[in-house]
Every structure is written in C-alpha cells, then in structure tokens.
Amino acid sequence: MWPLKIYYIHMKNILVPTDFSETANRAADIAIAIAEKSGAEIHFLHLQITPVQWVKLNKEKEQRFPETLKEIGHAKSELNKLVKKAENKGLKAEQFLVFDVGREEILKHIPFHHHDFVVMGSHGASGAKELFVGSNAQKVLRDATVPVLIIKEKSKWPVKNVVFASNFEEDVKEPFKTVVKFADLNESNIHLLYVNVPFSFEETDRSLEKMHDFHETCPRGGTCTTNIYNSLNEERGILKFSESVNADLIALTTHGRSGFFNLIGKSITENLANHADIPILSINLNR
Numbered sequence: 132m133w134p135l136k137i138y139y140i141h142m143k144n145i146l147v148p149t150d151f152s153e154t155a156n157r158a159a160d161i162a163i164a165i166a167e168k169s170g171a172e173i174h175f176l177h178l179q180i181t182p183v184q185w186v187k188l189n190k191e192k193e194q195r196f197p198e199t200l201k202e203i204g205h206a207k208s209e210l211n212k213l214v215k216k217a218e219n220k221g222l223k224a225e226q227f228l229v230f231d232v233g234r235e236e237i238l239k240h241i242p243f244h245h246h247d248f249v250v251m252g253s254h255g256a257s258g259a260k261e262l263f264v265g266s267n268a269q270k271v272l273r274d275a276t277v278p279v280l281i282i283k284e285k286s287k288w289p290v291k292n293v294v295f296a297s298n299f300e301e302d303v304k305e306p307f308k309t310v311v312k313f314a315d316l317n318e319s320n321i322h323l324l325y326v327n328v329p330f331s332f333e334e335t336d337r338s339l340e341k342m343h344d345f346h347e348t349c350p351r352g353g354t355c356t357t358n359i360y361n362s363l364n365e366e367r368g369i370l371k372f373s374e375s376v377n378a379d380l381i382a383l384t385t386h387g388r389s390g391f392f393n394l395i396g397k398s399i400t401e402n403l404a405n406h407a408d409i410p411i412l413s414i415n416l417n418r
Contacts, residue, residue, distance in 0.1 A: 142169035142312070146246040148176045148237050148267065151209045154252035158282035161410075162250035163217050164289070165280075168316045171248070172223040175213045176240055177206050185230040203228070237267070238274050249279045253404050269401050272385070272413050278309055281404045281411040289317035290379035290410070291353075296324045296369045299341035303384050304348075306414045310382045311350050313412060318352025322376050326368035327361045335359055366402050373409065382412040 147162045149155040159175065166173045179185075181199050194200070210226035217224035229236050241249065253268035268281050293314050297303050314321050323345055325338045342357045349355030362368030373381055385400045400413045 142166075142248045142316075143171045144244065144246045145171045145173045145248045145250060146176060146237075146241060146244070147173060147213075148178070148249070148251045148271070149209075149213070150177065150252075150267075151206070152252065154282065154284040156252075157284055157286055158250050158252035158280075159213050159216075161280075161282055161286060161288045163220055163222065165248075165250065165316065166217065166222050167220055172225075173217050174225050174227060174240075174244060174246070175210055175217075176227045176229065176237065177210060178236055179203060179206055179228055179230050181230050235270075237271055241275060241277055247277050249275055249277060250282060251279070253281045253283065268404055272400055272404060273398065273415075275413075275415060278313075278412060278414045281413070283408055283410060285408065286410045287379050290314075290319050291317065292322065292376055292378045293319045293380045293382055293412075294322045294324050294369065294373045294376065294378045295345075295382045296326060296365070297345075297384060299323070299325060299338070299345055302416060304344060306384050306416060307345055308348065309414055310412065311348055313382070314353060315350045318350065319379075320353040321349050321355045322372075322378065323349075323355065323357045324369065324372055325359050326365045326372070327359055328364055328368070366399050366406070369399070369403065370407060373407070378409060380410045380412060381407060382414075384414045384416050 142165060145162050145166055147159050149159060162173055165171065179202065182196060185199070206228055210228060214224040214226050227240070240246070249271060251268055251271060271279055272281070293310065295307070295310050297307075310321065323342050325333070325342065327333055327338070338359050339357060346355055346357055358372065360368045360372045362371065369381060381403060383400050383403070385398060400411060404411050
C-alpha cells in the first residue's frame with residue numbers, strides 16, 4: 132500500500148505557478164475559486180529568468196540591465212494584482228518571485244511550503260512548439276508529490292462532469308478519494324471510465340467488478356456512472372468518451388510505469404495535458 136499522506140488532500144494550501152499569460156491567469160482565477168470553496172491559503176510563484184546571477188548583483192550593477200529590471204518590475208506588479216484579487220475574496224495569499232532557477236524550483240516549493248495542491252496553466256500545442264509550451268506543466272506532472280490540476284485557457288469553473296479514467300486496481304482506491312473530494316466542491320457528476328484496448332483486453336464482467344467499489348464512494352451531491360469504452364488506444368478513448376458526456380475535467384492517477392497510463396513511452400497524462408481542451412487532474416501514485 133502506498134503512503135496515504137501523498138494522496139489525501141484537503142486543498143488548504145494551493146500553489147499557483149504563473150507566467151502571467153492568459154492561460155496562467157485563468158489558472159489563477161480557478162485556483163482562487165477552489166480556495167474560496169475549500170478555505171485554502173494560496174501562493175503565487177513566478178520564475179524570473181535573468182541574464183546573470185541576479186541575486187549576487189548590487190543595486191548599481193542592476194542598472195546595467197534595464198530590460199531585466201523592467202521585466203522584474205512587471206512581474207512584481209502582476210504578482211501584487213494576483214494577491215490582491217485573492218485577498219479581495221477573503222483569502223490568505225502570498226507571492227514569490229524567484230530568480231535564476233529552472234523548473235525544479237516549482238517542485239522544491241511544494242514541500243518547503245507544505246502545499247497539498249497545485250494549479251497551473253498549460254497552453255497545449257502540437258509539433259515542436261509542444262515541447263516548449265508544455266514543458267513546465269509536464270515536469271510538474273511527472274514529479275510532483277501532490278495532485279496537480281492543469282488548466283487550459285478556456286477551462287470552465289465550476290466543473291459539472293468529471294471523467295475519472297483508470298484501471299481501477301487496488302492501489303487506486305485511496306487516491307480516488309482525492310477525485311471525490313474535488314468533485315464534492317461543486318457536486319459534480321463523476322463518470323468512471325475504463326478504456327478497453329486491443330493489447331490489454333479485459334472482459335466486461337471483470338472491469339465492472341473492479342469499478343463497483345469506486346462507485347460506492349462517489350459524491351452524494353452528483354451522480355456517478357460506470358462506463359467501459361472500446362478504443363484503439365487509451366488517450367483516444369478518454370478523449371472521445373469525455374467529449375460524448377460533455378466532460379469539464381479529466382482525472383487520472385498516473386503510475387509512471389508501462390500499462391494503462393503509458394503510451395509509446397510517454398505518459399498519457401502528459402499527452403492529455405497537451406491535447407485535451409479541458410482541465411486535467413493528475414495524482415502520481417509513485418510519490
């Protein structure tokens with residue numbers, strides 16, 4: 132059994148990494164809405180790239196980099212706006228501007244400040260651009276020790292229809308409670324989904340048997356359905372089924388190993404984060 136403390140979330144301390152793009156701002160708005168529902172504190176984190184080791188410069192040397200100073204000023208202003216927006220909703224909020232670091236800083240921030248939930252934007256793209264645009268979100272998806280909610284520019288809130296795609300094995304039962312708690316915030320419907328694919332075919336009776344216990348713990352406020360969808364691959368099946376039920380969010384528990392949640396060596400969750408038009412809630416079972 133995996134350590135339960137990784138999966139249980141109370142959504143009391145939310146981290147929002149931001150680059151102030153439209154998608155990141157949408158993620159901030161949704162994070163604030165979640166915090167209002169759950170009573171969470173919220174941190175806004177911006178990673179500022181600088182041409183030199185900025186923290187080692189004195190004020191005089193900083194003047195040699197007017198463009199960087201302008202960018203820093205803009206970042207501080209935007210962070211102040213986000214904090215003010217959260218405080219106007221009665222929330223406790225903090226801001227963090229960090230220099231000269233990579234994407235790992237987001238992952239370091241999580242345990243240091245005891246975050247139990249991450250909300251961040253991902254633009255999504257195709258081709259070469261995908262590798263750049265989604266890189267921050269993908270890094271966090273792979274390695275975060277807490278649930279991560281990936282937001283798209285046109286993401287809706289509140290969510291009314293949640294698709295939980297899984298293999299419904301024993302080790303998923305406890306982290307599924309995270310999905311239920313998230314759905315309970317808005318009395319959302321949960322659609323339990325098993326995607327049956329040719330290379331790992333499973334008989335319907337077996338799939339329904341595994342899904343039964345999950346159905347019993349679904350939220351009281353919304354409905355809960357069990358669904359088996361046949362598809363050539365998992366990602367295609369998840370997307371097509373989600374479209375058929377007008378899903379507002381896709382939730383998955385990622386194993387980081389071969390099988391249901393890997394596709395040609397790349398995590399299905401990462402693929403969905405790039406290609407789906409709706410938010411992705413990811414819980415990493417290996418952390």
